[in-house]
Amino acid sequence: MTPSVRRHDREFDLILWGATGFTGQLVARHLAENYDWDVLRWAIGGRDEVKLAAVREGLGAPDLPVVLGDAHDQDKMAALAKRTRVVCSTVGPYARYGSELVAACVRAGTGYCDLTGEAHWIRRMLDAHNAQAVETGARIVPTCGFDSIPSDLGVYFLQREMQSRHGAPGPRIKGGVARLNGKASGGTVASMLNLLEEAGNDRSVRRILVNPYSLNPEGKRNGPDGRDRMSPSYDDDFRKWTAPFIMAGINTRIVRRSAALMPDLYGPDFSYQESMLTGRGVGGALKATAVSGVMAAALGALSIGPIRRLIAPRLPQPGEGPTPEEQKNGNWEMRFLGGSSGARVTGDMDPGYGSTSKMLAESAVCLALDQLTVGGGFHTPASAMGNILIERLQKNAGVTFEVIE
Ligand SMILES: NC(=O)c1ccc[n+]([C@@H]2O[C@H](COP(=O)([O-])OP(=O)(O)OC[C@H]3O[C@@H](n4cnc5c(N)ncnc54)[C@H](OP(=O)(O)O)[C@@H]3O)[C@@H](O)[C@H]2O)c1
Known part of the structure; x- marks a missing residue:
């Protein structure tokens, strides 16, 4: 060190x-x-x-x-x-x-x-x-x-590894959440509700949230990645079904900003996508469909002001969160693939706290x-x-x- x-x-x-x-x-x-x-x-x-x-x-x-x-x-x-x-x-x-x-x-x-x-x-x-x-x-x-260190440092770690093994970075990296055991706190819920409220009131906020390169330096806000995917799909590289991951909205922007700030390490036209891995076969497909549906329904409902105000008091309040036992029993794992190489990043406690x-x-x-x-x-x-x-x-x-x- x-x-x-x-x-x-x-x-x-x-x-x-x-x-x-x-x-x-x-x-x-x-x-x-x-x-x-x-x-x-x-x-x-x-x-x-x-x-x-x-x-x-x-x-x-x-x-x-x-x-x-x-x-x-x-x-x-x-x-x-x-x-x-x-x-x-x-x-x-x-x-x-x-x-x-x-x-x-x-x-x-x-x-x-x-x-x-x-x-x-x-x-x-x-x-x-x-x-x-x-x-x-x-x-x-x-x-x-948890947003966005595992994604940001996981991709950075893999790019360094690929540079040292193959002499070149991976131009196209995919991240997948393989395990996620934990709960949200009142502070996180408050941040999400505040974000939905600002997005509801202000078109410029919505424009920033949907732009895949919104956090890149000026002049570097274009690239091969499109908007975040919101539906289930099969991923040929992971050979698993995938669903959208709620934190990909921020994680992908941070990883792309890292690529723009360190072009020698990430290469030109770098692409990064992130999703939740739900498994193989019919079980994986069903889980991907369920996760995508629940996420779309929750975001849709909470985007409507009166519904949000009705549900908010029933969600965890500021100062509340998972118990010490729940934090200790939690854990997480993320995987990153870039061509022939891959990396795994894990944590020994619940992701959020x-x-x-x-x-x-x-x-x-x-x-x-x-x-x-x-x-x-x-x-x-x-x-x-x-x-x-x-x-x-x-x-x-x-x-x-x-x-x-
Ligand atoms: N990135 C991640 O993975 C991740 C994970 C967890 C949390 N978070 C984020 O971290 C933040 C905190 O979450 P939390 O669950 O710890 O929230 P929390 O329990 O509600 O704590 C909020 C803190 O802010 C203080 N505060 C509020 N208004 C203030 C003011 N006007 N002046 C000074 N201090 C003020 C509170 O002080 P009092 O005690 O005096 O009220 C308290 O110390 C949230 O934005 C959440 O989204 C992110």
């Missing part, structure tokens, strides 16, 4: 913003259990002093510093960003609560990572702040959870402590941290990356 660097140009290496939330508390626990103060100088942050004190007590870390503020308070966000080398944010929906903090990190040259899967918001932030982030050196890295919190925490530590070669700007996990993060995730986050023949 690239040696870690210690710098004392800021009061903290890392502020965990949103430490009182469902995911924030899991990230806090991972940091407290794995990093002593002499390795990582970190603080927890949020809007509620009493809740933050309870988190600190729960961690058994009474001296852990606390940073207070409201996400919409620009002065507080500016002050917070200046105190730390990196902010790790779990305050979402990000389109509702995240914009002031990203702007503050960009201005202060502070690293930033989060768990957003909201493509329209990433695009909004990118358009508004990328040029300044390049100037100030702020590395801004959204999507450091157990695994996500470890992936986000390690991304933040990587941004804060590791010697990264890239400069400022809006990155993907692969373009910012690549192999260094793969090593960290394998060592500290229960994630495996392996080549399959």
Whole structure:
């Protein structure tokens, strides 16, 4: 692993913003259990002093510093960003609560990572702040959870492998979700409902969501991939039936942005598609049809305002999520195929929370402590941290990356 660097140009290496939330508390626990103060100088942050004190007590870390503020308070966000080398944010929906903090990190040259899967918001932030982030050196890295680290680093890992084996990258990679055991939290439900509401009210948001290259740099928003598939189909390469995968909408955009930011590694005319693998034979076909139908029906119903408002109170609420037991018993596996080579990426806990919190925490530590070669700007996990993060995730986050023949 690239040696870690210690710098004392800021009061903290890392502020965990949103430490009182469902995911924030899991990230806090991972940091407290794995990093002593002499390795990582970190603080927890949020809007509620009493809740933050309870988190600190729960961690058994009474001296852990606390940073207070409201996400919409620009002065507080500016002050917070200046105190730390990196902010790790779990305050979402990000389109509702995240914009002031990203702007503050960009201005202060502070690293930033989060768990957003909201493509329209990433695009909004990118358009508004990328040029300044390049100037100030702020590395801004959204999507450091289950969306989109396994897809982004899985494809990156396979491309590196193909370069070293065959001297050339795979021009056409397919990703498939082979196993997924886990549940959604109230925060994730809130983000999805917020996204559907914004899409319902604003055509420009809908246009961003359906564009397969919406997160690519300007001038690179064309390529061989079309819109996301919404129906079941048989895949000749996986030799399995496939259904649409709900997170492919963000994962494919992030992978394509990585390809655009690293053309030497991914090659020209790179193509990436992602789906859920449902199995072989009649059983696989039936499952693919059922998954596609349920997804289309749920998205269709939740896109209608009155139905969404009727169903929302019955879904998990902010602060709620899977139990520790459910997180421990969960797991996931994704596969990637590119011609004759393939890769498998697995996680040892439920994707959305157990695994996500470890992936986000390690991304933040990587941004804060590791010697990264890239400069400022809006990155993907692969373009910012690549192999260094793969090593960290394998060592500290229960994630495996392996080549399959
Ligand atoms: N990418 C992935 O795989 C993945 C996985 C899990 C979650 N997520 C995303 O992560 C986000 C958090 O999810 P969650 O389930 O942890 O949500 P949650 O439990 O509702 O937590 C939200 C956090 O935001 C804080 N907050 C809300 N409004 C604020 C404000 N105005 N100022 C400061 N803090 C504020 C809350 O503070 P209080 O405690 O004071 O209310 C809480 O700490 C969501 O956007 C979700 O979609 C993504």
